[in-house]
Amino acid sequence: MDTITTSKKEHKQLDPMILRDDFPILNRKINGKDLIYLDNAATTQKPWSVIESLRRYYEYQNANVHRGLHTLAEEATSAFENTREKVAQFIGGVKTEEIIYTRGTTEAINLVAYSWGRKNIKEGDRIVLTEMEHHANLVPWIVLAKETGAELRYIPIDVDGMLQMDNLDQIIAPDTKLVSVTHMSNVLGTINPVKELAERAHAQGALMLVDGAQSVPHLQVNVKDIDADFYAFSAHKMLGPTGVGILYGKEEILENMEPFNYGGEMISEVRFDHADWNSLPWKFEAGTPNIADAVAFAPALDYLNDLGMEAVREHEKEITAYALRRLSELKYLRVFGPTDVKHRGGAVSFIDREIHPHDLATFLDSRGIAVRAGHHCAQPLAKRLGVVSTARASFYIYNTMEEVDKLVEALKEARRYFCNE
Numbered sequence: 001m002d003t004i005t006t007s008k009k010e011h012k013q014l015d016p017m018i019l020r021d022d023f024p025i026l027n028r029k030i031n032g033k034d035l036i037y038l039d040n041a042a043t044t045q046k047p048w049s050v051i052e053s054l055r056r057y058y059e060y061q062n063a064n065v066h067r068g069l070h071t072l073a074e075e076a077t078s079a080f081e082n083t084r085e086k087v088a089q090f091i092g093g094v095k096t097e098e099i100i101y102t103r104g105t106t107e108a109i110n111l112v113a114y115s116w117g118r119k120n121i122k123e124g125d126r127i128v129l130t131e132m133e134h135h136a137n138l139v140p141w142i143v144l145a146k147e148t149g150a151e152l153r154y155i156p157i158d159v160d161g162m163l164q165m166d167n168l169d170q171i172i173a174p175d176t177k178l179v180s181v182t183h184m185s186n187v188l189g190t191i192n193p194v195k196e197l198a199e200r201a202h203a204q205g206a207l208m209l210v211d212g213a214q215s216v217p218h219l220q221v222n223v224k225d226i227d228a229d230f231y232a233f234s235a236h237k238m239l240g241p242t243g244v245g246i247l248y249g250k251e252e253i254l255e256n257m258e259p260f261n262y263g264g265e266m267i268s269e270v271r272f273d274h275a276d277w278n279s280l281p282w283k284f285e286a287g288t289p290n291i292a293d294a295v296a297f298a299p300a301l302d303y304l305n306d307l308g309m310e311a312v313r314e315h316e317k318e319i320t321a322y323a324l325r326r327l328s329e330l331k332y333l334r335v336f337g338p339t340d341v342k343h344r345g346g347a348v349s350f351i352d353r354e355i356h357p358h359d360l361a362t363f364l365d366s367r368g369i370a371v372r373a374g375h376h377c378a379q380p381l382a383k384r385l386g387v388v389s390t391a392r393a394s395f396y397i398y399n400t401m402e403e404v405d406k407l408v409e410a411l412k413e414a415r416r417y418f419c420n421e
């Protein structure tokens, strides 16, 4: 049970072929073919260390946190809080008070929209988003704007899928209260200049929220350097379990916010007619949290730390550049997003001009290749791009150039199958 594969530790430079041994699911056959998993923007696969940690937690440590004085409760609490510390270090060395467990990025953004938004956004205020937002960073603000009478404004994208920064002063204007932007697009792969946007937001007295669902898994992120007021991300997109997300918030802002949910854990004292709130971060963590998955997030962070986020990013640049080059050979494809990997991550969306993305994804699945097809929870962006849906291949640390070649071969084969070419 303790034979956790540590092969990656021996290699300074990331070698996906060696890492693959750490991910048992990659040995699966799908429709008789080796699995080629290219749906990492949706969720990543889990290494043995995470899987074992989950099992070990339930086998040896399971207890509720923060409540018991017995050994198991103390061990569970310490493991749960240990992950919080690792997360705080992982995003730039912030205080643990500023790290709030949520169910995922979606819940983290909803928390801000509910607890901060409903107190601070009024009629006539402006919330600035971009045209490339995931629904998680769109719908909570649409609802808040409807409720309060606030105005939503969108920073447009250009033909390469980059943000148009030239008319920003008119968009991030003095009545702006919040700028909320994805750090890396899950459709276009674009890496947005969030540090500059934070500066522009702050210059107008607005707060800056960054949706980091796609960036924290792939880039070295320092929330203090960005000067983000809020930063949200999900464990499951960075080797960790599902059901755990993180909201980073600056301490003084979180202190001034009302709780999100009410109940146990988030109080300091309750009388029949009154309740006082717990201190940070627990003020925002009502009820029994997702302990096991939070505990098993720690080995995921260890794994990425062992590799080094620079190596993770380098591999991603390499494989994405290769994929963009190979896909550009197929003239019947339209590939979205920036062409220079300096400005993008490894989510590569494309369409075949004649084959529906869903048919394409189903065909690729028959060859063992997992890609996603649809609007990728960014319907307004799809509309902006003039499509209903796209196919998306998204890469992570264990993907290889050979897998890109197999994707390209399968796309050619699909063409023969559907278009008699």
Ligand SMILES: Cc1ncc(COP(=O)(O)O)c(C=O)c1O
Pocket (backbone or CB within 6 Å): 041, 042, 103, 104, 105, 106, 107, 134, 136, 137, 182, 184, 185, 186, 211, 213, 214, 234, 245
């Ligand atoms: C950019 C972006 N934001 C938010 C989310 C939502 O994350 P979750 O479903 O983990 O809450 C995703 C998930 O795909 C995403 O890609």
